[in-house]
Every structure is written in C-alpha cells, then in structure tokens.
Amino acid sequence: MSAAHELASRCAVLLIEDQALVRDLAAQTLRMRLGCTVEAAGTLAEARKLIDARGADAPFFVAVADLHLPDADAGKILSTLTAADIPAIGVTASFDKDLRESMLLRGAVDYVIKDNTQVFRYVADQIRRLWCNRGQAALVVDDSAAARQLVKNWLERQQLTVYLAADGQEALEVFKEHPDICLVVTDCHMPRMDGFGLVGQLRRKHDREHLAIVGVSSSDDNSLSARFLKLGANDYLGKPFTYEELCARVNQNIAMLDSVATLREQATRDALTGLFNRRHFYDQAPLHARSAAVNGQVHATLMLDIDFFKKVNDTYGHPAGDAVIRHMAQLLARHFNDGLVARLGGEEFSVMLTTTPAEAKARAEAFRQALEESPTAHDGRVLSCTCSVGLCLTPGLPAHELLQRADLLLYEAKSSGRNRVCASDAP
Numbered sequence: 001m002s003a004a005h006e007l008a009s010r011c012a013v014l015l016i017e018d019q020a021l022v023r024d025l026a027a028q029t030l031r032m033r034l035g036c037t038v039e040a041a042g043t044l045a046e047a048r049k050l051i052d053a054r055g056a057d058a059p060f061f062v063a064v065a066d067l068h069l070p071d072a073d074a075g076k077i078l079s080t081l082t083a084a085d086i087p088a089i090g091v092t093a094s095f096d097k098d099l100r101e102s103m104l105l106r107g108a109v110d111y112v113i114k115d116n117t118q119v120f121r122y123v124a125d126q127i128r129r130l131w132c133n134r135g136q137a138a139l140v141v142d143d144s145a146a147a148r149q150l151v152k153n154w155l156e157r158q159q160l161t162v163y164l165a166a167d168g169q170e171a172l173e174v175f176k177e178h179p180d181i182c183l184v185v186t187d188c189h190m191p192r193m194d195g196f197g198l199v200g201q202l203r204r205k206h207d208r209e210h211l212a213i214v215g216v217s218s219s220d221d222n223s224l225s226a227r228f229l230k231l232g233a234n235d236y237l238g239k240p241f242t243y244e245e246l247c248a249r250v251n252q253n254i255a256m257l258d259s260v261a262t263l264r265e266q267a268t269r270d271a272l273t274g275l276f277n278r279r280h281f282y283d284q285a286p287l288h289a290r291s292a293a294v295n296g297q298v299h300a301t302l303m304l305d306i307d308f309f310k311k312v313n314d315t316y317g318h319p320a321g322d323a324v325i326r327h328m329a330q331l332l333a334r335h336f337n338d339g340l341v342a343r344l345g346g347e348e349f350s351v352m353l354t355t356t357p358a359e360a361k362a363r364a365e366a367f368r369q370a371l372e373e374s375p376t377a378h379d380g381r382v383l384s385c386t387c388s389v390g391l392c393l394t395p396g397l398p399a400h401e402l403l404q405r406a407d408l409l410l411y412e413a414k415s416s417g418r419n420r421v422c423a424s425d426a427p
C-alpha cells in the first residue's frame with residue numbers, strides 16, 4: 001500500500017475550531033488534500049467526547065486545534081491533547097513570542113497563523129509529512145549530551161525514530177546496527193571522529209539520494225558550511241537554531257529523499273504490475289549475465305508470453321486483460337523471487353535466474369502449470385490463461401544473445417502449440 005493510500009485509509013485527524021465557517025473550510029481542505037477521516041469539534045468538551053469515542057484502539061493521529069476556544073485557553077487545550085497522546089498543530093489568529101514559546105513548551109508539533117485561506121493547505125502538507133516520517137529513522141551526532149537530547153526530542157515530535165551518538169566513530173557503529181537511518185544531523189567538532197570525518201565515511205557508501213546529512217556547528221567560522229557541503233552534506237545549520245528551523249530543514253531533506261525514491265520507483269517499475277520494467281531489465285540483464293555462475297549453475301533466461309491474450313481483451317474487455325496481466329505478474333514474482341523478473345511490455349515477461357539447467361527447466365515447467373491451474377477473478381468472472389515459455393540455458397553468452405535466443409525459443413513454443421516450455425539444450 002502506498003503512503004498516500006495508507007494515510008487516506010488509516011489516518012484520522014481531530015479538528016477543533018469554534019468558528020463554523022473556518023471549521024468547514026479547514027475540514028474540507030484537509031479531507032480533499034489528504035483523503036483521510038477528519039472529525040470536527042467546536043469546543044474542547046466536544047473534542048474530549050470525540051477522543052473518548054475513538055478510544056485507545058483507533059486514536060487520532062494528530063489534532064489541528066484553534067488555541068482560543070470558548071471553554072478553554074491554549075494551555076488547557078494543549079495539555080488535554082498531550083495527555084491523550086495526540087500530537088497537536090496549533091492554529092491561532094493572534095500570534096506573539098510568548099504564545100509561540102508556550103505552544104512549543106507544551107509539545108505542539110507546529111503552529112500556523114490563521115491570517116489567510118491557504119493556511120490549511122500548509123497544515124495538510126505538515127500532516128502528510130508527519131505521517132510519512134513514522135517509520136523513518138534519524139541519527140543525531142553531538143558530543144554534548146544536552147544538545148543531542150534536545151534535537152532528539154524535537155525530531156521525535158516530528159514522528160521520527162531517533163538514535164544518538166556522541167562522536168563520528170560511535171555514529172558509524174550505530175549506522176551499522178540501523179542501516180535504515182535516512183537522515184544524519186551531525187555536529188562539527190567532536191572527539192575521535194569529527195563531523196567532517198563522519199560525512200566523508202558515510203559518503204563512501206551512501207549517496208545524497210539515499211541518505212541526507214545535515215551538518216551543524218556553533219562556530220562562527222563561516223567556512224564550515226562550505227566544507228560540510230563540499231564533503232557531501234545535503235544541508236547546514238548554524239547553532240543556535242530554533243525548533244522550526246531544524247524541522248523545516250530536516251523535513252525538506254526527507255521530502256527530497258522521498259521524491260527521489262518515488263522517481264526511481266517510477267523509472268524502474270512497471271505501473272500496472274509493480275514488476276521491473278523493460279528499461280530496468282535491459283540495464284540489469286548484462287550485469288546478471290556477467291556475474292559468475294559456479295557449481296554447475298548457469299544464467300537461465302526465460303521469455304514468457306500469455307497465450308491468446310488478445311481474446312481476453314476482446315471477450316471480457318481491457319480491465320479484465322489487465323487483471324490477467326497482474327495475476328501473471330504476481331505468480332511470476334512468487335515463483336522466481338530469487339531472480340530478475342520484469343514485464344517487458346504488453347503480455348510479455350522475462351526472468352533471469354542463476355540456477356542449474358535441470359532446476360531451471362523444472363521451475364519453468366512448474367510455473368507454466370501453476371498459471372494453467374490458477375485462474376484469477378475479475379468483476380465476478382473467472383479468467384483462466386496459459387503461457388508459452390522460451391528458456392535459454394546456453395552458458396557464456398552476453399545478455400542480448402541470451403534474450404534473443406530465449407525469444408526464438410518462445411516463438412518455437414508458440415508455433416508448436418502454445419502452453420509449453422521450449423528449452424535450449426542444457427550444457
């Protein structure tokens with residue numbers, strides 16, 4: 001399930017706003033932009049009822065709360081939400097420094113000033129960010145225990161999982177234990193290994209598109225930021241920084257990683273089936289074919305094509321054809337989860353495996369049989385299909401020749417009756 005679908009189906013937002021017009025506008029904007037459940041209250045008493053009704057099993061993910069309600073002030077609203085363990089985004093018409101400080105002290109995740117109709121778009125973006133931050137891990141590296149604990153608290157408020165390290169050396173050890181860390185916030189001057197050393201080490205293995213690094217320092221030497229960035233940091237923050245500054249930078253960097261991951265996914269995956277697409281397959285096939293096969297193994301190349309697929313489209317319609325393609329893809333992914341599996345286009349698929357010739361033949365045949373015996377359903381109809389398979393087992397060939405030969409064998413399987421595997425002679 002994509003993050004957007006998950007958010008739409010699982011996230012519930014509590015909206016507390018006493019002005020009916022603003023409440024309706026906010027609810028409409030949040031529902032439209034997030035697709036999720038939004039429950040609205042006009043007073044804190046009503047909000048309490050909504051919180052109780054949800055109970056501990058399906059709590060609100062976040063509350064968007066006007067901080068001036070007829071039955072409560074900012075302090076009472078925020079402490080009620082904190083007690084219920086609901087992160088709060090404060091909404092206020094009148095903003096001042098004291099209110100900001102009291103909001104942040106009471107654990108508000110963020111605040112917005114209600115001075116234009118666009119503020120709830122920002123709120124929706126923040127909620128989406130918070131939702132996506134769950135399950136993302138960050139590492140804070142600082143030799144000052146107080147400084148790293150403060151940053152940890154702030155990042156946890158943004159729903160991130162946070163690990164700590166007191167210097168670069170320890171950071172590398174923590175990183176080894178938690179390779180899922182996607183963001184590092186590192187101080188500059190530290191014993192054993194400083195921030196520059198750490199950035200250098202991390203960049204040996206992790207590029208900017210997979211790991212975001214934010215350098216921080218309290219030094220007034222303004223060459224530090226350039227040095228961090230040249231070594232490969234994505235961003236730099238001078239100490240002291242505010243909660244809002246840190247969150248904005250961190251969230252921007254994580255959002256950049258997410259965008260790159262989405263683009264990468266779109267560039268390499270087939271949208272209908274989720275399998276690798278033709279481009280990725282042809283990029284990877286030569287690497288696959290070149291990697292050494294040992295112990296009597298070869299690089300087996302399969303070309304597979306659904307039989308008489310046009311008839312499925314013509315008889316039941318294109319959506320039914322799509323369902324058959326997806327079914328074939330799921331079965332392929334399951335049967336060949338150790339190989340490179342791709343949809344090359346239309347109803348044509350390819351698989352590259354490293355295995356023994358006998359096993360490749362047995363697995364290709366097992367797949368053909370499994371497809372024949374497992375119809376799929378679409379729109380209340382049972383749809384069966386079969387496929388033809390060309391299997392090239394010739395060792396030592398470059399990828400393009402393996403694929404050409406597998407294609408010729410597929411042609412042979414089609415012309416000799418379909419629903420069969422035609423394999424080249426085993427070496």
Ligand SMILES: Nc1nc2c(ncn2[C@@H]2O[C@H](COP(=O)(O)OP(=O)(O)OP(=O)(O)O)[C@@H](O)[C@H]2O)c(=O)[nH]1
Pocket residue numbers: 272305306307308309310311313317318319320321322325345346347414418
């Ligand atoms: N539903 C659906 N149909 C597609 C898609 N891509 C290609 N097709 C259709 O796939 C059909 C392929 O038909 P043919 O190449 O004649 O092959 P076939 O009917 O399977 O016949 P044989 O391969 O000879 O057994 C065409 O009707 C295409 O329009 C797709 O993404 N979805």
